[in-house]
Amino acid sequence: MSSTLVTGIGELVTCAGDPADPLGVIHDAALVEEGGEVAWVGPASQAPAADERVDVEGRAVLPGFVDSHSHLVFAGDRAAEFAARMAGEPYDGGGIGVSVAATRAASDDELRSLLAARLTEMRAQGTTTVEVKSGYGLTVEDEARALRIARELTDEVTFLGAHVVPSEYAGGPGSCGDRAAYVSLVTGPMLEACAPHARWVDVFCEPHSAHAFTQEEARAVLTAGRDAGLLLRVHGNQLGHGPGVQLAVELGAASVDHCTYLSDADVDALAGAADTTVATLLPGVEFSTRSPYPDAAKLLAAGVSVALATDCNPGTCYSSSMPFVIALAVREMGLTPGQAVHAATAGSAKSLRREDIGRLAVGSRADLCVLDAPSHLHLSYRAGVPIARSLRLGERGATSPDSGP
Amino acid sequence: MSSTLVTGIGELVTCAGDPADPLGVIHDAALVEEGGEVAWVGPASQAPAADERVDVEGRAVLPGFVDSHSHLVFAGDRAAEFAARMAGEPYDGGGIGVSVAATRAASDDELRSLLAARLTEMRAQGTTTVEVKSGYGLTVEDEARALRIARELTDEVTFLGAHVVPSEYAGGPGSCGDRAAYVSLVTGPMLEACAPHARWVDVFCEPHSAHAFTQEEARAVLTAGRDAGLLLRVHGNQLGHGPGVQLAVELGAASVDHCTYLSDADVDALAGAADTTVATLLPGVEFSTRSPYPDAAKLLAAGVSVALATDCNPGTCYSSSMPFVIALAVREMGLTPGQAVHAATAGSAKSLRREDIGRLAVGSRADLCVLDAPSHLHLSYRAGVPIARSLRLGERGATSPDSGP
Numbered sequence: 001m002s003s004t005l006v007t008g009i010g011e012l013v014t015c016a017g018d019p020a021d022p023l024g025v026i027h028d029a030a031l032v033e034e035g036g037e038v039a040w041v042g043p044a045s046q047a048p049a050a051d052e053r054v055d056v057e058g059r060a061v062l063p064g065f066v067d068s069h070s071h072l073v074f075a076g077d078r079a080a081e082f083a084a085r086m087a088g089e090p091y092d093g094g095g096i097g098v099s100v101a102a103t104r105a106a107s108d109d110e111l112r113s114l115l116a117a118r119l120t121e122m123r124a125q126g127t128t129t130v131e132v133k134s135g136y137g138l139t140v141e142d143e144a145r146a147l148r149i150a151r152e153l154t155d156e157v158t159f160l161g162a163h164v165v166p167s168e169y170a171g172g173p174g175s176c177g178d179r180a181a182y183v184s185l186v187t188g189p190m191l192e193a194c195a196p197h198a199r200w201v202d203v204f205c206e207p208h209s210a211h212a213f214t215q216e217e218a219r220a221v222l223t224a225g226r227d228a229g230l231l232l233r234v235h236g237n238q239l240g241h242g243p244g245v246q247l248a249v250e251l252g253a254a255s256v257d258h259c260t261y262l263s264d265a266d267v268d269a270l271a272g273a274a275d276t277t278v279a280t281l282l283p284g285v286e287f288s289t290r291s292p293y294p295d296a297a298k299l300l301a302a303g304v305s306v307a308l309a310t311d312c313n314p315g316t317c318y319s320s321s322m323p324f325v326i327a328l329a330v331r332e333m334g335l336t337p338g339q340a341v342h343a344a345t346a347g348s349a350k351s352l353r354r355e356d357i358g359r360l361a362v363g364s365r366a367d368l369c370v371l372d373a374p375s376h377l378h379l380s381y382r383a384g385v386p387i388a389r390s391l392r393l394g395e396r397g398a399t400s401p402d403s404g405p
Numbered sequence: 406m407s408s409t410l411v412t413g414i415g416e417l418v419t420c421a422g423d424p425a426d427p428l429g430v431i432h433d434a435a436l437v438e439e440g441g442e443v444a445w446v447g448p449a450s451q452a453p454a455a456d457e458r459v460d461v462e463g464r465a466v467l468p469g470f471v472d473s474h475s476h477l478v479f480a481g482d483r484a485a486e487f488a489a490r491m492a493g494e495p496y497d498g499g500g501i502g503v504s505v506a507a508t509r510a511a512s513d514d515e516l517r518s519l520l521a522a523r524l525t526e527m528r529a530q531g532t533t534t535v536e537v538k539s540g541y542g543l544t545v546e547d548e549a550r551a552l553r554i555a556r557e558l559t560d561e562v563t564f565l566g567a568h569v570v571p572s573e574y575a576g577g578p579g580s581c582g583d584r585a586a587y588v589s590l591v592t593g594p595m596l597e598a599c600a601p602h603a604r605w606v607d608v609f610c611e612p613h614s615a616h617a618f619t620q621e622e623a624r625a626v627l628t629a630g631r632d633a634g635l636l637l638r639v640h641g642n643q644l645g646h647g648p649g650v651q652l653a654v655e656l657g658a659a660s661v662d663h664c665t666y667l668s669d670a671d672v673d674a675l676a677g678a679a680d681t682t683v684a685t686l687l688p689g690v691e692f693s694t695r696s697p698y699p700d701a702a703k704l705l706a707a708g709v710s711v712a713l714a715t716d717c718n719p720g721t722c723y724s725s726s727m728p729f730v731i732a733l734a735v736r737e738m739g740l741t742p743g744q745a746v747h748a749a750t751a752g753s754a755k756s757l758r759r760e761d762i763g764r765l766a767v768g769s770r771a772d773l774c775v776l777d778a779p780s781h782l783h784l785s786y787r788a789g790v791p792i793a794r795s796l797r798l799g800e801r802g803a804t805s806p807d808s809g810p
Contacts, residue, residue: 079782083742086735086785121790287736287788324789330491331692337488377484380491383692384729385526386791 003034004366004393005050010058010374014041015346016361022346023338023376031061033366036394041360054391060375062341064128064367064390065322066348066358068156069257069280071163071313072118073111073146074136076102078314082288091289092209092239095315096136096164103136103146112149118312119153122320126388128367129349129357131156131309133202135163140190147197156352158200158233161186162221164211183217187224200233200254201225205247208239215243222251231353237261238285249273255280255307255351259294271303278351280307281343283328284317296343297334307347308340327383337380345369366393408439409771409798410455415463415779419446420751421766427751428743428781436466438771441799446765459796465780467746469533469772469795470727471753471763473561474662474685474714476568477523478516478551479541481507483719487693496694497614497644500720501541501569508541508551517554523717524558527725531793533772534754534762536561536714538607540568545595552602561757563605563638566591567626569616588622592629605638605659606630610652613644620648627656636758642666643690654678660685660712660756664699676708683756685712686748688733689722701748702739712752713745732788742785771798 009029017024030047032040040048081095103111115132122130132154134146143161150157162183164170169182191201205218212235213221222232231254236244238258245266248256256270257280270279279299286293299306308329312320319325322344329340349358356364368391371378378387414434422429435452437445445453486500508516520537527535537559539551548566555562567588569575574587596606608626611617617640618626627637637656641649643663650671653661661675662685675684684704691698704711713734717725724730727749734745754763761770773796776783783792 077779079780079786082786083782087741125791284788288786290736318783318787319789320787321789321791327789331695336492374482375484377488378723381484381487381693382723382725383689384724384726384732384789386530 001035002052003032003039003050004052004054005047006031006033006054006056006061006368006393007044007047008055008057008059009044009061011060011376012041012360013060013062013341013376014361015063015342015359022342031360033393036366038360038362038364038366040362056370058374060371060373060378062369062371062376063345063358063360064369064392065126065344066129066352067122067127067309067312067322068131068255068307068348068351069282069309069311070130071133071135071311072115072130073132073134073150074099074103074314075106075110075114076314081315082318085289091316092211096211097167099136099314100138100166104139104142108145108149111146112152115149115153118320123390125321125323125386126369126390127322128369128390128392129156129352130154131158131200131352133158133160134194135160138163138166140185140193143190144193144197147194151197156200157198158202159191159194159198159225159230160202161190161194162203162213162218164204165213170211179217183220187220191224191228195225195228195230198230201230202233202235204235205242205244206235206239207242215247218244218247219251222247222253226251233257237266245269249277252276254278254353257309257311258282258285260286260291262294267299267302267304270299274303274305278305278307278347280309280348280351281329281333282309282311282317283332284319284325285311286332287328288317288319293332295334296329300335300339305347305350306343307351308343309348323379323386323388324384327380330380331383337377341376341379368393406440407457408437408444408455409457409459410452411436411438411459411461411466411773411798412449412452413460413462413464414449414466416465416781417446417765418465418467418746418781419766420468420747420764427747436765436771438798441771443765443767443769443771445767461775463779465776465778465783467774467776467781468750468763468765469774469797470531470749471534471757472527472532472714472717472727473536473660473712473753473756474687474716475535476538476540476716476718477520477535478537478539478555479504479508479719480511480515480519481719486720487723490694496721497616501616502572504541504719505543505571509544509547513550513554516551517557520554520558523725528795530726530728530791531774531795532727533774533795533797534561534757535559536563536605536757538563538565539599540565543568543571545590545598548595549598549602552599556602561605562603563607564596564599564603564630564635565607566595566599567608567618567623569609570618575616584622588618588625592625596629596633600633600635603635606635607638607640609640610647610649611640611644612647620652623649623652624656627652627658631656638662642671650674654682657681659683659758662714662716663687663690665691665696667699672704672707672709675704679708679710683710683712683752685714685753685756686734686738687714687716687722688737689724689730690716691737692733693722693724698737700739701734705740705744710752710755711748712756713748714753728784728791728793729789732785735785736788742782745785746781773798
C-alpha cells in the first residue's frame, strides 16, 4: 500500500485536541497518508519516511470541510427570485415549487451533470464531504431518482420528501387541499422507495410557512423514517420560534438545522442533548434572506454542540462556500475564527455521526483542506477570497482524489 | 492588427446604456476586440468576422471590475489583530504602524513579489484595473519606493504619505509629538520625491483617530499635491461624522472613500458634486471591522455618484474580492444586483476619471469579467463562490493578458 508524506505544513489544524484545546494546532507539522487514511501526524522534525511526498510550502492545512446540509439535486434558475427578495419580497418557502417543476422536467443525465458540477465547485473550495438531500421531486419516482443519483456521488444522502407540501396536495384558493394524503404518501410508498438509497430522513418543520410541516406531521415523517432504518435530521426554527428543536431533541435526531429563532428553553434542550443532537447553523441563509443571525457564541457558552454548513440550494442560499460561511459566523454570530473552523469540520462531522472525517488523527480519512495562507485565521480575515482548496489523498472507491497544490 | 471575436455571451453587461438603463444589457451578444480595444458590440446574430474566436458558452460577460481603492504594497501579517478585533477590540487606525515597520524592513524584491501576487489574486477574481496606494513607508525613501514599485504593475498609483502620522512624529505618552513637522515633510520633500511616480494624492482625514489627519492638515496635503500636478482623493467619514466629505467636494476631489458616517448635509454636498466627486463605498471594511453600513440606496436616490471598491489592506479589510464587495452592497447597503455591478465598474471608473474602462463600448479597453453563471445577478445570488475571472484581450504594454476561459 502506497504512502504519502505531506511536508511544509506551516500550521496543521487537527481538530483532535483535548477539550481545553479543541482546535489542536501543530506548527511546522507533517502528515502521512496510507490507504486513504491518516497514518501519522506530528512535528515535521519527527516525520517518518513515505513513498511519495507533497510539499505545501508553509501553507495551513485543516481537515477538509464537512458540508452537512445541502440541496444540490435540482434544475432551473431562481436568480430573479433572489433579486426580488433583495428588493423587499418576503420568503415563505413557496419558491421551492419553481425548482420542483424544473427538476421533475429534467432528465437523469441533466440532474447527474448538475450535481457533479456543484460537488466539483465545493471541492474546489475545500469541502471534502457533502450531505445531499432530495426534496425537489416530491413524487415517489422523482424523490427516489434524486436519491439514487445523489448516492452515486456522495455517501451522505438524505430523504427529504417532506421539504414542502407540493402544490397538487396543498390545494389552491378556495380549497383546503389534502395535506394528510401527502404525509401518508411520504411516510408510506415514498419512504419505501427512498429508504434503500438514503442514510437520513429530514423534514421542514415550520409552523410559520403554509408550505412546510407542523409538529405532528413532522413527528409522523421522522418516526416512520426511523422505523425504516433511517437516522434523523430536522429543518427547524428557521422562520420563527417553533417546535422543531424540541422535536429533534425528543426524537434523538443527529442534527437540527437553521436554529435562527431559539428560545431559552430551546437552548437548554440543545445543551442537555449535546452528545446526541447538534445545532447546525446556516449563516448563508440569513445572509441571502436578510434574516437575523442566531448567536452562536451563546450556544457554545451554554454547552450546545454547534456545526456550520452552507444549505446550498437555489432559493434561500445559493452559496457553496464553506469559507464564506466561516467568515459570516465570525462577523455575525460571534464565533472566534477557530471556533468557526471547528464547527465547519469536527462539528459538522458530529452532526453526521462520523468520527472518521472532520479531524486529522491516526485512522481518520486523509481529507485535507489546504489554504493559500499561513493560518486558519485567514479564512475569516480574507473574507470572500478563494484561498481554500481540497486535497484528498489516496483512492477510496467512487471518489477520486483532487489534484494536489 | 489581430482581432478577436467573443461569442456565446448569454448576457453582456455593457454599462454603456442611456441614463434610464445604465446597465445596458444585451442578451445573446458578441464582442470584437482589436488592438486591445472594443471594436464592436451587439447581438450575436449580427457579429462581424475576426481573426480569432473565443466562445464563452452562454456565460455572462461584464466590464472587468475596477478596484479604485487598495493598499497592496505592504509586508507583514496582521491576522492576529483581526482576530482580536472580532473578539471585541476597537479599531482606531493604530495597527497601521505594524505594517509600516514590516514594510520598511522588506526588500524591493519582496515588496514587488507581494504586490504582484496580490494583483494576480485580484485578476483571478475578475478585476482588471487596480488603484494602489503607498502609505506603509512614511519616509521620503520608503514612500517613493512603494510608488515606484506600484507603477511598474499598475497605471493608477496614489501617494498616501498622509496615511497616518508615524510613531516617530506622533510622540509617545507625555509628549505632544510634532505632527506639524510630519505634515511639512509630506507636503515638501516627500511630495517632491513621490509626485513623479503617482497620478493621485490621498489623505486619511479623520478627527476620530489620533493617528489620522485633521481637516486643516488634510487641506494642506491635498492642496500641495494639487500644486504638484496630482489629482485628489480623500479617505473620509470612516470612523464617525467628520469634515472629509465636505473637504473633498470643496477641493474637487475625484473621490471620497468610506463614507460610513454621512450627515444630510454631506449627502446634499455629494449630490451637488455628482459630476466631479464620487462617493466610493468600501463594504468589506464595514464587514471586517463590524461597523455599520452606509445606505447606498439613499445615496443613489439623492443623485450621488457611487462606486464600490475593496480597500484591500492588511488591517481593516484583507479581502481582494470585488464579487464579495458586490454581494455585501446588495445585502447590507440596499443596492440592487445591477446597481452594485454598475458601481463596481462604471462607478469606480468615474472615481478614477476614466472613460476607457468600466464599460464595454466601441473604443473602450477590452477588459472583460467572465462569470461561470448566466447573469450578473449571480454575483450576489452566489455570494462567496468564485464565479468571476478576468479576460483581458490584446496586448497593452506592461500588462499581459490573462488566460482565456
